[in-house]
Amino acid sequence: MIQMNNVVKKYPNGVVAANGISIDIKQGEFVYVVGPSGAGKSTFIKLMYREEKPTSGDVIIAGTNLSKLKNRQVPFLRRQLGVVFQDFKLLPRLTVYENVAFALEVIEEHPKKIRNRVMEVLELVGLKHKVRMFPSELSGGEQQRVSIARSIVNTPKVVIADEPTGNLDPETSWEIMNIFEEINARGTTIVMATHNREIVNTIRKRVIAIEGGMIVRDIFGGDYGYEG
Ligand code: ADP
Ligand code: ADP
Numbered sequence: 001m002i003q004m005n006n007v008v009k010k011y012p013n014g015v016v017a018a019n020g021i022s023i024d025i026k027q028g029e030f031v032y033v034v035g036p037s038g039a040g041k042s043t044f045i046k047l048m049y050r051e052e053k054p055t056s057g058d059v060i061i062a063g064t065n066l067s068k069l070k071n072r073q074v075p076f077l078r079r080q081l082g083v084v085f086q087d088f089k090l091l092p093r094l095t096v097y098e099n100v101a102f103a104l105e106v107i108e109e110h111p112k113k114i115r116n117r118v119m120e121v122l123e124l125v126g127l128k129h130k131v132r133m134f135p136s137e138l139s140g141g142e143q144q145r146v147s148i149a150r151s152i153v154n155t156p157k158v159v160i161a162d163e164p165t166g167n168l169d170p171e172t173s174w175e176i177m178n179i180f181e182e183i184n185a186r187g188t189t190i191v192m193a194t195h196n197r198e199i200v201n202t203i204r205k206r207v208i209a210i211e212g213g214m215i216v217r218d219i220f221g222g223d224y225g226y227e228g
Contacts, residue, residue, distance in 0.1 A: 001027040001158060001189045002048060007057035009043050009213070017043035018054070019213035025191065025206075027157065030184045032200050033193040034224055035210040041193040044210060045162050048191065049083050050074055062157050079107070082151030082159040086166035088143040090135040090150075096122070097131040100149045107154075121149040125179055141172035148179055152188065159183060161192040165199070177203055197224040 002025040009018035017040045025031055033041050046052040047059050050066050059066040062080045069077060090099050097118060104114045122128045125145040135143050144164060151159050161180070165173035177199055184190045194200060200207060200223065207222035208215055217225065 001025055001029070001062060002191065003058070003060040004047070005058045005060075007047060007054045007059060009040075009047060009052060010055045017213050018047065021057070021210075021213070021215055023208065023215065023218075025189060027189055028184070028187055030181075030190045030205040031192070032205055032207045033191065033210060034195070034200060034207055034226065035216075036226065039210045040213040041210055042162055043213070045160055045191065045193050048158075048160050049081055050077060075106075079103075079154050080156050080158065082154065082156040084144070084147050084151045084159065084161040084164045086163040088135070088140075088147045088167075090143055090146055092135055094134075095131065096127060096133050096135075096138070096146050099135070099146055100153050103150060103153050117153055118149075121153050122146075124152075124182065125149045139172075140168050141175060144168060144172075144176055145179065148176070148183070152183055156188065158189040158191065161190070163193055163195065165194065165196055170198070173199065197226070200224040 004021050004023045007018050007021045008016065010016045021044065033044060035041050043052060047054055048061060050069065054067065061077065064077060100121060101114050101118045104117060119128060122131060125148055127142060127145050130138065130142065165176055168176060173196060180190055181203065204221040206220045209217035209225060
């Protein structure tokens, strides 16, 4: 589902944030990406949704080589792939419903289908009763639920999350993890960068550890593995 072959990413300032990364993530896997601050986790994730392009090497998502993707084809990629951020990135002037429906409206899905699908994903994340609220009226955990609903509304094959519990208290973080587990149980591949040691050590999944732009550890059912 996700392949990287010898990927190097050198930023214009000379920092090498990915230094020869090769990886193969199969359909349906749940993968944590861990490592110290500045290790290259976000870069690794950004390469997957083509927020950044590799300096060399190939990134292949669901059979599409991103290096060969034309800019105008990027929206098609984004439909195969949901993204969830630490800071939610909801549109503040749109309601919960509108934030989630947006991705379907841009592809001109039938209005009735949009309504059914939006309510379905909002039910999955437990927010059906707040469809008319605006993001500012929601707690952080609720905003992240909306953002997860938005990420899956297109039924992508892969959901990529960069520190999705980074702004949430521990209890809320566990609730958010339950939702990701449920999405994964339905067959969606999940790749999640995280600093949450307790979660990684409790809900055991494949752990890819990155340091200095390189994969230093890749273990199924591994632990968080860093001190402090
Ligand atoms: P992490 O997510 O593990 O904290 P990042 O991928 O954000 O790591 O960063 C890896 C390295 O690349 C760091 O040294 C960081 O300062 C650098 N970096 C990240 N983004 C950019 C950028 N847009 N331009 C220049 N350097 C960057
Ligand atoms: P948490 O328990 O995660 O800290 P909050 O205390 O922020 O959550 O919110 C508790 C409940 O109150 C949530 O259901 C949220 O939707 C609602 N709420 C919070 N702020 C507002 C607001 N400004 N207007 C309306 N409802 C709000």
